[in-house]
Amino acid sequence: MQTIENKIIQALSNGHEKLNYKQIAAKINIYDKQGREEVKRIIDKFVKTKILLQSGRGEYCLNSEYMNVGTTGRNYVTGRLEVKYSGSAWVLQPGDEDDIFIAERNLSNALHGDLVKVMVFPPREDKKPEGQIVEVIERSQKQLVGIIRIDHGIAFFIPDSASYRRDILIPGRLLKKAKNGYKVVVKIVDWTPGSKNPIGEVVNVLGKPGNNNVEMQSILAENDFPLEFPKDVEEEAQDIDTQISAEEIKKRKDFRSVTTFTIDPADAKDFDDALSYEKLANGHHRVGVHIADVSYYVRPGSRIDQEAYERGTSVYLVDRTIPMLPEALCNNLCSLRPHEDKLCFSAVFELDDDAKVVKEWFGHTIINSDQRFNYGEVQKIIDEGTGCLADEILAINGLARILRKKRFENNAINFETEEVKFELDENAKPIGVYVKVATEANFLIEEFMLLANKKVAEKVGKRSIANKEPKTFVYRIHDTPLDEKLMNFKNFAKKLGYDFKVGSPKTVAGSFNSMFRQAQGKKEYDMLCKLSIRTMARAIYSTDNIGHYGLAFPFYTHFTSPIRRYPDLMVHRLLDRYLSKGESVSKETFEEYCEHCSQMEQKATEAERTSVKYKQAEFLEDKIGQVFDATVSGICKWGVFAELKESKCEGLITMRKFNDDFYYIDEENYTLVGLHTGKSYRFGDELKVRVVSVDLQKRQMDFDVVS
Numbered sequence: 001m002q003t004i005e006n007k008i009i010q011a012l013s014n015g016h017e018k019l020n021y022k023q024i025a026a027k028i029n030i031y032d033k034q035g036r037e038e039v040k041r042i043i044d045k046f047v048k049t050k051i052l053l054q055s056g057r058g059e060y061c062l063n064s065e066y067m068n069v070g071t072t073g074r075n076y077v078t079g080r081l082e083v084k085y086s087g088s089a090w091v092l093q094p095g096d097e098d099d100i101f102i103a104e105r106n107l108s109n110a111l112h113g114d115l116v117k118v119m120v121f122p123p124r125e126d127k128k129p130e131g132q133i134v135e136v137i138e139r140s141q142k143q144l145v146g147i148i149r150i151d152h153g154i155a156f157f158i159p160d161s162a163s164y165r166r167d168i169l170i171p172g173r174l175l176k177k178a179k180n181g182y183k184v185v186v187k188i189v190d191w192t193p194g195s196k197n198p199i200g201e202v203v204n205v206l207g208k209p210g211n212n213n214v215e216m217q218s219i220l221a222e223n224d225f226p227l228e229f230p231k232d233v234e235e236e237a238q239d240i241d242t243q244i245s246a247e248e249i250k251k252r253k254d255f256r257s258v259t260t261f262t263i264d265p266a267d268a269k270d271f272d273d274a275l276s277y278e279k280l281a282n283g284h285h286r287v288g289v290h291i292a293d294v295s296y297y298v299r300p301g302s303r304i305d306q307e308a309y310e311r312g313t314s315v316y317l318v319d320r321t322i323p324m325l326p327e328a329l330c331n332n333l334c335s336l337r338p339h340e341d342k343l344c345f346s347a348v349f350e351l352d353d354d355a356k357v358v359k360e361w362f363g364h365t366i367i368n369s370d371q372r373f374n375y376g377e378v379q380k381i382i383d384e385g386t387g388c389l390a391d392e393i394l395a396i397n398g399l400a401r402i403l404r405k406k407r408f409e410n411n412a413i414n415f416e417t418e419e420v421k422f423e424l425d426e427n428a429k430p431i432g433v434y435v436k437v438a439t440e441a442n443f444l445i446e447e448f449m450l451l452a453n454k455k456v457a458e459k460v461g462k463r464s465i466a467n468k469e470p471k472t473f474v475y476r477i478h479d480t481p482l483d484e485k486l487m488n489f490k491n492f493a494k495k496l497g498y499d500f501k502v503g504s505p506k507t508v509a510g511s512f513n514s515m516f517r518q519a520q521g522k523k524e525y526d527m528l529c530k531l532s533i534r535t536m537a538r539a540i541y542s543t544d545n546i547g548h549y550g551l552a553f554p555f556y557t558h559f560t561s562p563i564r565r566y567p568d569l570m571v572h573r574l575l576d577r578y579l580s581k582g583e584s585v586s587k588e589t590f591e592e593y594c595e596h597c598s599q600m601e602q603k604a605t606e607a608e609r610t611s612v613k614y615k616q617a618e619f620l621e622d623k624i625g626q627v628f629d630a631t632v633s634g635i636c637k638w639g640v641f642a643e644l645k646e647s648k649c650e651g652l653i654t655m656r657k658f659n660d661d662f663y664y665i666d667e668e669n670y671t672l673v674g675l676h677t678g679k680s681y682r683f684g685d686e687l688k689v690r691v692v693s694v695d696l697q698k699r700q701m702d703f704d705v706v707s
Helices: 004-011 021-027 033-048 212-222 231-238 246-250 303-311 327-333 375-384 390-409 440-461 483-495 505-519 525-535 566-579 587-620
Strands: 052-054 060-062 075-083 089-092 100-102 115-120 130-138 144-151 154-159 168-170 183-190 199-207 260-264 273-279 285-292 315-317 320-322 341-351 357-368 371-374 419-424 430-436 475-477 540-542 627-636 639-644 650-654 663-666 671-674 680-682 686-695 700-705
Touching (some): 004 033, 144 199, 285 440, 315 587, 357 566, 375 390, 375 440, 566 587, 627 680
Antiparallel strands (some): 052 060, 075 089, 273 285, 341 357
């Protein structure tokens, strides 16, 4: 049975006719006074929601720009499907548009993360938009990870993720020797709309759950990363000529006689950036940021290039790195190892004593690194003022300090995030957890990488007499936070005694930095840092430059890590093309590349977080019953999340544990409040918790409140 809303839309479905409310009522066979009033009420609602447009004479027509209306008067939109752990499903919409609710009966054969086409139902007053999936445009995951269950000769695959709520039928011929209870990787081979269960095929048997290697491979597979390089990609990498010809050297600026060094973590295997330093006769400083010239070895369209694009990025799990490029490239040819000639793409800057860039140059170089440092070694040189290449390191660090100070004065936001690291035994079992602390040695490298990224983006993107129309380029962009999130944060910060001002981006950034300075050393500091990050938009890649809000850079890109990020490889190729006066590339094509790389980056981040969660659960597995100091790290309808102070392991205190009162959630204040006692648990509060249970497969830890 059609609703009045649907009939009104169909009555105006040709998109050209303008009718008053009485004419519309007559078209849908409503003539009584009460019925006409109802039609008028619905029309007013449609005008408010911009579904209908009103002319000055009280006539209405469909807003064809707002809605893609076909002959049936239905509104179709596309978006990504997100299935929550609770089972509710939503199709995500861009910007400020409301997400569309999808009831389970209207999911068709769509799965979590799929790009789908949705028929949106006519809106109901004060209700969120609702719709029905009519087409799966693109599957989000090529593969799923889970457990095989065989019962009475029938095999089913049960996905690990709660976001995938359909078991998959595996015919015997597609089982590939998988045993009952084994973890496997499966791809869907058929799913006829209307069928309850999809048909799947086992593509990889991982092994028994609980084994470290099985679990790490599971995390990779469920985020769509391959478990190994295809044979033809490895062979192509092995066939690359490792010799640097004299002809190639002549084409490049030679930095082999200039003092050059790398600074990386102690356990790093690939070194993709190096710094060189020269004190010039005029008193200025020449600093070279030298980046491995991956584009020289990896040609567009090659099998290595295709595989690198599909991966989009390297992935850093707790116990292993899954590289974007084969080892022959990332750990050998393109790794800037000391005392070896290496090809680079470089950004070279002449700076005065105030760290102002006086001259800049971009181009292909050859280097020979004098020294491989780790961060600890460089920090010791900075602290003590002596050591290998101390003069060069102290000079560069002095410039980095000034660059950092200027950046924050220019309203870059000084976010401090904690990175959890594990001490692992020979079986990759965690025997210790600690938080990695950034030092001045880290900041030294960071500032010059930021400078190179910024200046490369300016070189291509800035308008000038010579560059009237900037060419298509890959930018790293970061949008301003939503006003609603900022206002919620402002109100919360005010209750803690912080005067957080909103307004222009400059004002907001200044408020964040001022608040962080005031909160430093206080118990709410970590909480404010975490909440402030949650107000931020996600940084992505795009050909549309809107600047980088968090860094306060109008132009920014990623140039400095082509070994581990495909966008950097694209940037190298584009910069080389434009320095050679080449024509602009297709914006549409490169925007598609940017979207793919942003998606793979998000999947890599999710894989890395999941591996940390698994290792945290594994670390607590033998500590059930023990009591730890913790802080409240989240409030939700299921209960209170608490993070252990020392190990940063996060667990849930389920709502049923709070049995001394009736509790409700005060969302604005991030607080769980007892109705009768007034007892509360607020984000950032300190408490003692007991470890109740650990589920390694679900990577979940449950706590109880001790005090």
